[in-house]
Amino acid sequence: MKTISINRELKHHDFEKDQNGVCRASQAKLTEDSTRLIHWSLKNGAKIVMASIPDTPLTCLDLWCRAGSAFENPGEEGLAHFLEHMVFKGSSSLEAGEFDLQIEALGGSSNAATGFDDVHFYVLVPSKSALQALELLLNLVLTPKIDQEAFCLEREVVLEEIAQYKDQPDEQAFQKLLESCWPQHPYGRSILGKEASLQRLNPAQMRAFHRQHYTGENCCLAISGSIPKGIDHVLKKSLLAKLPKKATERNNAIQSPSLGFCKGRKEIIIPRLETARLMIAWQLSPAKDQKMIMGADIATSLLAEGRRSRLVKHLRENLQLVECVDMDLTVLEQGSLVMLEALCKEDQLENVEQEISKVLKETISSPIREKEIQRSYCLVRNGMYFNLEAACHVANQAGSQSLWDRDHSLLDPLKHIPYWNSKTLQENILGILQPSQGFTLIARPSGNQI
Structure with missing residues (x-):
């Protein structure tokens, strides 16, 4: 998870694995x-x-x-x-x-x-x-x-x-x-x-x-x-x-007035853009709804965190349609944002959009395997531990949440993890993370016609 400041940082984790290949938390x-x-x-x-x-x-x-x-x-x-x-x-x-x-x-x-x-x-x-x-x-x-x-x-x-x-x-x-x-x-x-x-x-x-x-x-x-x-x-x-x-x-x-999130679609041309990209954004709960934030973190990990995640495995590893595909959760006080971004060749944009839609629809059409959910649990736990490894990280998290009256243990959000299973993820999170529920932006390099 992250918040937007003038210097954006993408979510990235490095994990250790046990002898069975299952990731484990840093010490x-x-x-x-x-x-x-x-x-x-x-x-x-x-x-x-x-x-x-x-x-x-x-x-x-x-x-x-x-x-x-x-x-x-x-x-x-x-x-x-x-x-x-x-x-x-x-x-x-x-x-x-x-x-x-x-x-x-x-x-x-x-x-x-x-x-x-x-x-x-x-x-x-x-x-x-x-x-x-x-x-x-x-x-x-x-x-x-x-x-x-x-x-x-x-x-x-x-x-x-x-x-x-x-x-x-x-x-x-x-x-x-x-x-x-x-x-x-x-x-x-x-x-x-x-x-x-x-x-x-x-x-x-x-x-x-x-x-x-x-x-x-x-x-x-x-x-x-x-x-x-x-x-x-x-x-x-x-x-x-x-x-x-x-x-x-x-x-x-x-x-201030409600966020007024707009669903829709737009295509733009950006000069000097090196790689075409497809971006989709969805609005979710505000920061104070820690249970929903935890669910969104689990869902984005399931979809686009690591090679075994659904979007990465399907689009990059199997079909080799994209250079990379990433999904970020931005936590804000009035309403959080989930953003998906896929970089690809311009002539593959249509295929990439179709395959992303296919993967997202599959998440609500059949139960999610327990192995996938457990892997996502682990990634979320690790991410929270890694974000608290240094004194500055601890002060950052503590100051931010206390400023907004969330006076609880820094690891308190982890208590919400057991609530999230195949059914609750599908009903409360994955049903929202569908193309029709978000805003899609197609960005093309200049010199090419839409």
């Missing part, structure tokens, strides 16, 4: 404390979640905020991501670039990412420097300067990033699919935003966006690894604790 060093989280809140509603991993010398601090691109008003497209850039251009006590230098001096690293639903900033440092890094991180994110000169300079950087993104044929196809699925919703537009909107923005608008969304109730700090002693007392006196509980104006962007 990840997960302690009970690192998956059973400690939750508490500051007086202003800011959430704190901690995962103790005592045998690591590192600490990850990951600050999350409900301030992704879905919270932008019309005319603000790209503001959330632009603000992420501006945060690193100086704060109340840090000059531009000083944060990175100080974190590196501590022996650590830092990064940030903006998604549709949220944005987060994180550092990984030796545990002895965690409290110092925490002060730096909170000052950086919660008290940005956003001055005029830096704003104008960084806007050019963001505009160049948009230009580079548009110059990537694969990303053009992906974005066109999102636009087609959700034409009236923020999920359907690029997180990077629109050039025209960015050109009209000013520092005052960005400061207002920061004040409105970076509030106590909208923030969550995840801490994983070796937990510094006394960090609870430090946090109670920190800048995070001093944030207002909520903005004076109620923000309703995340409860």
Whole structure:
């Protein structure tokens, strides 16, 4: 599973097998404390979640905020991501670039990412420097300067990033699919935003966006690894604790109009696209419906995870019609997305589409073999374990789910696996994953006629 941010990553797992050829989980060093989280809140509603991993010398601090691109008003497209850039251009006590230098001096690293639903900033440092890094991180994110000169300079950087993104044929196809699925919703537009909107923005608008969304109730700090002693007392006196509980104006962007998913079909030509592709997207349950999300993960693993999965085996291994076929589950707060993508020669597009339809229909026309289901169970379990092998991965998962009020063990979703069998998968998931229930996009290289 994944969420969309400005850098998309495709799902990929490497698995070990036992003597019978059955995949088994990695021996990840997960302690009970690192998956059973400690939750508490500051007086202003800011959430704190901690995962103790005592045998690591590192600490990850990951600050999350409900301030992704879905919270932008019309005319603000790209503001959330632009603000992420501006945060690193100086704060109340840090000059531009000083944060990175100080974190590196501590022996650590830092990064940030903006998604549709949220944005987060994180550092990984030796545990002895965690409290110092925490002060730096909170000052950086919660008290940005956003001055005029830096704003104008960084806007050019963001505009160049948009230009580079548009110059990537694969990303053009992906974005066109999102636009087609959700034409009236923020999920359907690029997180990077629109050039025209960015050109009209000013520092005052960005400061207002920061004040409105970076509030106590909208923030969550995840801490994983070796937990510094006394960090609870430090946090109670920190800048995070001093944030207002909520903005004076109620923000309703995340409860915006329904997603309005559009079924249908479209064919497009993309210049410099190296390989033709067929893409199909389906909308499923929002992130809070963990049982359905687990079912979707099992179903996509059954269909397109590894050589023995149905689509890969049929289209690539047996018929050799495609270069690759992949299926991804993107988990979002208002409604998740399953996306199938097959790369092939242009003259094989029709055959590929027919064979995909055939495979998908077969999943609901006859019972699924228990061996296939068990294999999918294993892949899903392994994927969840592998995603929790490092302190940063633990903080990422813990911060994201706690921000959205899912205060449970990181491995808690695994309890839903037994619910999913041939019958429940067919009735609740596979019946939806049919071509007629989704949006199909055919992307062809330029220079050829449709």
